[in-house]
Amino acid sequence: MKIKFSQGELKTQRDALRQYERFLPTLQLKKQQIQLEILHQQGVLRERERSLSDQRRSSEVWSGLLSEVPGVRKWLKPEMVITTRRNIAGVDIPVFERVVFGSAEYDLFLMPLWLDTGLDTLRELVSLREEVRVLQQGISVLNQELRVTTQRVNLFEKVKIPEAKEAIRLIKIYIGDQMTNAVGRSKIAKNKIEESALEEVAQ
Numbered sequence: 001m002k003i004k005f006s007q008g009e010l011k012t013q014r015d016a017l018r019q020y021e022r023f024l025p026t027l028q029l030k031k032q033q034i035q036l037e038i039l040h041q042q043g044v045l046r047e048r049e050r051s052l053s054d055q056r057r058s059s060e061v062w063s064g065l066l067s068e069v070p071g072v073r074k075w076l077k078p079e080m081v082i083t084t085r086r087n088i089a090g091v092d093i094p095v096f097e098r099v100v101f102g103s104a105e106y107d108l109f110l111m112p113l114w115l116d117t118g119l120d121t122l123r124e125l126v127s128l129r130e131e132v133r134v135l136q137q138g139i140s141v142l143n144q145e146l147r148v149t150t151q152r153v154n155l156f157e158k159v160k161i162p163e164a165k166e167a168i169r170l171i172k173i174y175i176g177d178q179m180t181n182a183v184g185r186s187k188i189a190k191n192k193i194e195e196s197a198l199e200e201v202a203q
Helices: 007-068 072-076 115-202
Strands: 078-088 091-101
Touching (some): 007 078, 007 091, 007 115, 072 115
């Protein structure tokens, strides 16, 4: 770090230090909020993954029957996944709302009796899978922001603030030395003037 040993540089470094010390608590708070939200989202994700796993297991028993119903897969394909946005410490994350499916139109007399219930259950399964995907996406966004915020906190704590403090210390020492030298020089000059004045009087 190159610094100028001047009063102007001393002011610049003091202003910078004040700024770093003002921003640091905000960054630390942001980091803490993001960490807490990641923990919360991971808890929700684990719970949804458990539900998804349980539903998959329970549907395995009869999902093989789907082969009896041609074209059933198209009724399970989401037309739209609706999400909203939520702001966490200045970071927008997606929040799962619901999955929109196309209407399943079929002849009730020709299709097996279990189809209605089966479709509902499998659509729940697809919705859960989409919710898990949105949660993972949100956690990924938060993790990325946490990395950036942690880097900034470290930069301020470990680099910028110590550098500014060291620069201030060195400039103050330099200016102090300059003042001491200036006082010393003025004393020498004063003594010389006094000596020459005495010599003139003596002559």
